[in-house]
Amino acid sequence: MPRHSYSLAEDLADASRLVARVAAGQSLAALRAAAPLRPAVLELVYGTLRDYGVGDALVAGLVHRMPSDPQVRALLVTALRALRAGRPQHAVVSQAVDAVARLRIASAKGLVNAVLRGYLRDRAALESRAAATDEGRYRHPQWWIDRVRTQYPDAWERLLAAGNTHPPMTLRVNVRRARVEEYLARLAAEGIEARRVGPHAVRLATPRPVEAVPGFDAGLVSVQDAGAQLAAPLLDLAPGQRVLDACAAPGGKAAHLAELAPVELTALDVDEARLQRLHAALERLGLAARVLAGDALAPEAWWDGRPFQRILLDAPCTASGVVRRYPDVKWLRRAADVDRFATQQTRLLAALWRLLGAGGKLLYATCSVFDTENGAVVNEFLARHADATRLAAPALDGAQLLPDADHDGFYYALLQKTS
Numbered sequence: 001m002p003r004h005s006y007s008l009a010e011d012l013a014d015a016s017r018l019v020a021r022v023a024a025g026q027s028l029a030a031l032r033a034a035a036p037l038r039p040a041v042l043e044l045v046y047g048t049l050r051d052y053g054v055g056d057a058l059v060a061g062l063v064h065r066m067p068s069d070p071q072v073r074a075l076l077v078t079a080l081r082a083l084r085a086g087r088p089q090h091a092v093v094s095q096a097v098d099a100v101a102r103l104r105i106a107s108a109k110g111l112v113n114a115v116l117r118g119y120l121r122d123r124a125a126l127e128s129r130a131a132a133t134d135e136g137r138y139r140h141p142q143w144w145i146d147r148v149r150t151q152y153p154d155a156w157e158r159l160l161a162a163g164n165t166h167p168p169m170t171l172r173v174n175v176r177r178a179r180v181e182e183y184l185a186r187l188a189a190e191g192i193e194a195r196r197v198g199p200h201a202v203r204l205a206t207p208r209p210v211e212a213v214p215g216f217d218a219g220l221v222s223v224q225d226a227g228a229q230l231a232a233p234l235l236d237l238a239p240g241q242r243v244l245d246a247c248a249a250p251g252g253k254a255a256h257l258a259e260l261a262p263v264e265l266t267a268l269d270v271d272e273a274r275l276q277r278l279h280a281a282l283e284r285l286g287l288a289a290r291v292l293a294g295d296a297l298a299p300e301a302w303w304d305g306r307p308f309q310r311i312l313l314d315a316p317c318t319a320s321g322v323v324r325r326y327p328d329v330k331w332l333r334r335a336a337d338v339d340r341f342a343t344q345q346t347r348l349l350a351a352l353w354r355l356l357g358a359g360g361k362l363l364y365a366t367c368s369v370f371d372t373e374n375g376a377v378v379n380e381f382l383a384r385h386a387d388a389t390r391l392a393a394p395a396l397d398g399a400q401l402l403p404d405a406d407h408d409g410f411y412y413a414l415l416q417k418t419s
């Protein structure tokens, strides 16, 4: 049977539907999990969300009043993204007008036509006006820009720019099944350009689907950012230790822990559905762990009372360090979320500390760049817990890793129980 090939109008309609849903507060990860998306739509959606600040500023410069229908607004920013990405101008305008009918927003036909033609007529001036606003220039919400500008007076522009780039694709070599040098040689033999960016981290020059990654199915490698790969080694595991990964799903760091040493690993997460991915990863990699669905804040429901020697708390957070992978996060978060996460992180840290044995180590981790979720949480914890001391982590230059070409943004604090 011949395969249906999609028109640009269908791509624009489908992409703008998703953009409208994200604008209404739904996460792209959840939308993607609910229905697979074709690559052309994915590219449009990710590009539109990466550029949403500028897209919205451009629309504002082209209309008297912002369209009240969120779907119309979403179609406009999606079509502007297609134009800004260099798609043929005529095709984008006429196909966006066709998309109007598919989206059942026929009354917006004239507006869509006028806005897109208006943009093409006055492109340079509109672009420079959009770039004069913070959101248009830095493509992040204003509150976010203000926060990082205050926190990182020397690095904030670099940090925001990194958040707008395409993320690298990095693999973690399963040390139980392969050596990094051997795997690099295999990639080279298959004509795949790559380089080492960490003890077990191999960055591909060009991202590719996992099905096309040599040895993926056989459990030789996993996809994991080089910054995320720093977590497990910081816990300096020894065989036989009782180890808890308290927020383990979907399992990137848990699998790395299990690869590094034959420990007695408990992988806990409150989200049972996300744990399915952890099960699949362990199976593919040939690893074992006790996987539990449970609440780290209520250990009486799942803990046998025997202290752990190592605990990883990879806490739920704003994900402000990984927005180049999840560009929807920039527009979904609200300023108040930062404090809400900090409260949750503080509670998790205190609850898990009680499960750690004397001399044991706990690694507190987030993929955020906001100090409220990082240093502030850890400092408050240290002030309240006389039996906690913070260890220097030699693998890190500083506790806060800012996103750069080779890794995402992460924060790590290694804590030890002194008595």
Ligand SMILES: C[S@@+](CC[C@H](N)C(=O)[O-])C[C@H]1O[C@@H](n2cnc3c(N)ncnc32)[C@H](O)[C@@H]1O
Pocket: 246, 247, 248, 249, 250, 251, 252, 253, 254, 268, 269, 270, 271, 274, 294, 295, 296, 297, 314, 315, 316, 317
């Ligand atoms: C940053 S993600 C963990 C990522 C994971 N460590 C990895 O490397 O793949 C945070 C996780 O914390 C889980 N979580 C949130 N609150 C929790 C709680 N009270 N108890 C256990 N897990 C929780 C979430 O379901 C989410 O899967």
